[in-house]
Amino acid sequence: MTIALIPWFVFPSLSLGPFTLQSFGLLSAAGILLGMQVAARAARREGLDPRVVLDFSVIAVAGGIIGAHFVHLVFYHPEELADPMRILKVWEGLSSMGGLAGAILAAAVWFRRRGLRFGPYGDAYALGLAPGWGVARLGCFSVHDHPGVRSDFWLAVDFPGGPRHDLGLYEAILLFGLAALLFALRRRGQLKGLLLPLLGVLYGAGRFLLDFLRARPGDIVYADGRQLGLTFAQWFALGLMAWGIARLARRKAPGEPR
Numbered sequence: 643m644t645i646a647l648i649p650w651f652v653f654p655s656l657s658l659g660p661f662t663l664q665s666f667g668l669l670s671a672a673g674i675l676l677g678m679q680v681a682a683r684a685a686r687r688e689g690l691d692p693r694v695v696l697d698f699s700v701i702a703v704a705g706g707i708i709g710a711h712f713v714h715l716v717f718y719h720p721e722e723l724a725d726p727m728r729i730l731k732v733w734e735g736l737s738s739m740g741g742l743a744g745a746i747l748a749a750a751v752w753f754r755r756r757g758l759r760f761g762p763y764g765d766a767y768a769l770g771l772a773p774g775w776g777v778a779r780l781g782c783f784s785v786h787d788h789p790g791v792r793s794d795f796w797l798a799v800d801f802p803g804g805p806r807h808d809l810g811l812y813e814a815i816l817l818f819g820l821a822a823l824l825f826a827l828r829r830r831g832q833l834k835g836l837l838l839p840l841l842g843v844l845y846g847a848g849r850f851l852l853d854f855l856r857a858r859p860g861d862i863v864y865a866d867g868r869q870l871g872l873t874f875a876q877w878f879a880l881g882l883m884a885w886g887i888a889r890l891a892r893r894k895a896p897g898e899p900r
Contacts, residue, residue, distance in 0.1 A: 648799045648808070653784055661733075669781030674703060677774020684766035684828075694758060695766060701752050702745040709744015710736035717874035718866040738775075738782075739849075739875040764838035769824055772841060776817035782810030789862060790855040807855045816848045836893060842886030846879040853879075 653665040678699045682692035714735035715723055722728045722735065753760045782788050786799060790807025797812070798805040820841060827833050833840055853876045859865040866873055 647794070647805050648797065648811075650786075650800045650802060665784040666781040666787070669784060670778045673774040673776070673778030673781070674699070675774075676777055677770040679770070680773060681763075681766045681770025684769045685763060688762070688766065690762060690766065694756075695763065695770075698749065698752055701748050705744040705748030706741035707732050707736070707744070709747065710738065710741035713737040713740025713743065713874055717869065719864075720867065737874065738779075739878045743878060761835070765828065765835060768837035768841045769821075769828065771838075772817050772821035772824055772845075776814045776821060779810050779814035779817060783808055783814060784810075786810070788813075789857045791857055791861065793855075806857065809852055809856055812852055812855070813849065816845070816852070820844055820848075833893075836890060839886040839889035842882040843890065846882035846886065850876050850879040850883070 655665075656663040678696060681699075682695045685695045686692045711729075711732040711734075714737045715728065717740075718737060719735065728734065749760055786801065786808055788809035789801060790809050790812075792804055793807050794805055795807065797807075799808040799811070801808075823844075824837050824841065827837065827840075853873045856873065857865050859867065869877065
């Protein structure tokens with residue numbers, strides 16, 4: 643019996659002066675725009691100001707890019723710091739979890755300065771984040787920049803040199819599944835106000851496990867670094883899970899005074 647593998651593919655890129663436009667950039671931008679619009683619509687349905695979502699999204703993207711590049715350089719590929727100019731090239735080398743960390747820090751500052759509470763917008767952001775991030779992860783899959791260990795699994799990609807897991811694809815599948823779950827809960831009116839903690843727990847658990855499939859140093863030339871045997875994403879995923887569990891545990895029972 644022949645194992646069905648996804649064939650290796652490469653999308654053409656477009657050179658625009660000093661920049662090169664790739665499928666990764668296009669799908670990442672599409673994911674950001676989708677997430678913004680879905681979150682804004684969800685906020686409007688909840689009687690919240692959608693302009694808050696849209697205004698903060700610009701700050702979140704900026705903070706996310708800075709955080710994503712910082713984590714890539716410091717935790718995944720510190721050898722690149724030998725060239726100081728790499729610090730300024732924020733578009734070269736991005737970590738998704740670093741981006742999330744940067745966006746969280748930006749939210750803490752921005753919402754406080756505006757005198758706004760983030761909590762009421764949590765469900766809206768969860769509903770936008772999951773599908774938007776899923777589309778962006780398809781961008782990662784399109785350029786195969788998260789190779790995994792060798793495998794003959796039927797969803798493995800036939801990389802040059804042999805089939806491997808492609809973590810961009812797996813994470814996109816995870817995020818689209820979580821998006822479907824969150825929208826189903828919202829339609830049923832369940833876990834209102836707790837969709838973001840739930841997303842933190844489920845995505846954190848999924849990402850923690852998936853990163854064990856990531857290629858390790860010595861397996862490929864450009865493998866992500868580890869700290870105490872785990873990737874930065876896994877350590878951060880543990881934090882997301884702890885935060886989400888704590889928030890869900892504080893949920894008030896029906897009729898219980900708030």
